Amino acid sequence: MSATTTMRTLPGPAKNQAVSRALGRRRYRMNRLVKVLCVAATVLGILLLASILLTLVWRGAAGLSVSVFTQSTRPPGSNGGLLNAIVGTLIQTGIGTLVGTPIGLMVGTYLAEYGRNSAMANAVRFVSDVLLSAPSILIGLFIYQLCVEPFGGFSGIAGCLALAVIVIPIVVRTTEDMLQLIAPSLREAAVALGAPKWKVIVLICYRAAKDGIVTGILLAVARIAGETAPLLFTSLGNLNWSISLAQPMASLPVTIYQYAGSAFEDWVQLAWVGALLITVGVLATNILARVALRGRRAS
Amino acid sequence: MKTAITALAIGLAGFGIARAETQITGAGSTFAAPIYSKWGDASSAATGIKLNYQAIGSGAGINQINNRTVDFGASDMPVAADQLAAHKLMQFPTVIGGVDIIVNLPDVKPNELKLTGELLADIYLGKITKWNDPKLVEMNHGIKLPNLAIAPVYRADGSGTTFVYTDYLSMVSPDWKSKVGSSTSVKWAAGTGAKGSDGVSGTVHNIKGGIGYVESAYAEMNHLTTTQLQNKAGKFVTPTMDSYKAAAASADWSKVQNFAIDLNDQPGDNSWPIESATFVLLPTDPKDPSQSAAVKKFFDWGFAHGNDIAVQLLYIPLPEAVQNAVRAVWQKEVPGTM
């Protein structure tokens, strides 16, 4: 009320400056700290990747030879290779992705464009998230009950289906997220020009979200290429050369899993070679896709 | 792409038919995997049979043959007679092998440490927790045992080797028998699990004070530190081909049904106490008798020509009398002419 009280309740310029300077220093230091931590986190991530790759190369490169690519798996001491496993993985991953991606894409489109917040769309979204959390091994069990037991035999196609089921929710989530992030103005412009809804989605939205969607598909491929558990109960594995989808089919992860715990040095060595091959294959696919994307974008 | 694959598949299938090759699938025991694979490789030229054997563990192998998803199952654990009848299976042994105990103790050389079955049971029950426990020291006067915690390691996956080991422990320790029992997978009271023989030996290798059990072929091949064991006769034996042979030699096959012999804790001064035959299960009502015939032909080759391979891989071949008895049972119970 008096003049002095007013002076005290409203800090004068000098006090204000000191406070703001102190606050500024604190904010600056906080900013600095966070930056350092973030760099540390990134360096940690890169070091871990380096460690994994180095281990694979150190252990696996020693076993690399032409026979790995030309010979099928054979008993210990018989100079076997991994040909059937490599081909089996390629086939199963390919068909699994081919089957799962369109379904996932359509579901993601449904969620982002048609259902949006309706009861059914919320249910589908939730269900897709649950499928995403489903341990791949339970999906293997499910396909085993559906495709293996009734038909009395393991088969490559059962393995492909198990992988497809894993692909679907991953693609759904990324497709929906990417489609949702597209600015409404893009869609509005297309509709204003008279495009039907499906053209807006296919020609405009998919194109705009392409990078994110492709990244999602690639993450899905990378995931299923290394999946072991679902294949254990579905395609079992095959020590001989076989590309028949109706017969058990070999795959790299299953072969690695079996060889890694075995009693024989050449089998364990082959496990490391297989591990190296599958990692290189998956990483190369990743890099290739990014390069292709970049080229597309430039042109 | 698909047409190319189909064409290739048809071509290869045709090629297969042209060569009149039969493919047989088997699954189960990791213990026997090396010998079956080697036999498969060596015999395919002579018999025209290609073997696809998946070493997924004895328990899984039994499961697969019960479901008839493979042509034969392989198990280190003999299946009970009532189970065999219920699932319409017959079983026969193929080879015999031993199980070794491995340890990781600094300054202890291979085959230097002495252990007994009871001590092993107490260790795995968690009753003996330190290496310098008086009971262990008493047995090993010449060795300086450190004040180190014992880290028992066991097979986490359903394994016939586990069955053989726990069966032995049940025989020598009533406490073990009542508390844990024996099977391909049991409720372990102490220690940690590892996947596969590689997992067990790797884990033991990592922990100072670790102890584990692995197939003898594996221990030999990887030069692991094995221990002596006291056998039924009270003598301490080292795990060598001779002690495995001694245990197998004293087996009385006439006393058992379905060849379900138990080779653990055999009498004899030189017998290795932890040993087992490994079995194959065949359906007595196969969907396809020609497949059963092929399996019989394969193992017949193994009995006739595969003994050297077995010895090379540190297995003990069956006595000839037993092999002939097996052939007789094939004739009687399994349809399909060889």
Place this chain on the structure above:
Amino acid sequence: MQQSAVLSAQTSRRSYHVGDAVFAALARGSGAFVLVLLGSLILTLFWGGLPAFRQFGPGFIASTDWDPVQQVFGAAVSIYGTLVTSVLALAFAVPVAFGIAFYLTELAPAWLRRPVGTAIELLAAVPSIIYGMWGFFVIVPIMSQYIQPFVIDSLDGIPVLEDLFAGPPFGTGIFTASIILAIMVVPFIAATMRDVFETVPPVYKESAYGVGCTTWEVMRSIVLPYTRVSVVGGIMLGLGRALGETMAVTFVIGNTDRIATSLFGPGNTIASIVALEFPESPAGSLKLSSLLALGFILFVISFIVLAISRLLLKPRLKV
């Protein structure tokens, strides 16, 4: 002129309807298919697990027994392992992933962004069985020979922590499994966070910078609130992966059917126990039924986790 215009308008309207109808049907059909897929999955698990539930009753969830010889099974050990490893893994992973995403979007110089981003995404590309093998052959020895003895010795004497980190240095165990899981999950979360941070309209950030905010304050007050939904979505993705991870965990968790009081002790997760014991469980047996029941329980846990996250996000979900 007028006639053809009307005709062309009519034909285009017809194809407009057909194209849209077909596409809409496809989209809705696939949505329904996903519902059916999950429904049949849950049904298979529940149906298969029913004998175990009937035999052991609700006590199945709390029972720590897992005795194949006595045919007594309980879920508590696996549930405990699953929850503890996943939560610990997230606790390690989220800060690291956030740090990486923040670095990639705000702090890194432009020429460094692509290579580092690629490196992190490559970490996500590594298959899970590789993590298992690497974890077992590289991390476990380091844990058992250096880190675990060090922690055990230094925490000796401190009341609560001492028991939390006790026991022989197996190297394998819940703590190691959590670390491997965290490493596996970091790139997943980081990639999603980064993609999502990049969608913030630059004008928001520029306005904040204009007022004098530091980089961290822009992130904290502008970017995070704007992208909160997707960030939590990314974290949920990571949690989902951690809960269901089988191969990497199986190699390093020690596969023991007991609840250990120490984080260095061995344990089991639902996924690892199913992987190890399903192949050897006879069809129709109580053990198989118990495993299917465990699978069902795992589904229920994921269900609960997701429901909670959605509840938390409801106010903001429309964004």
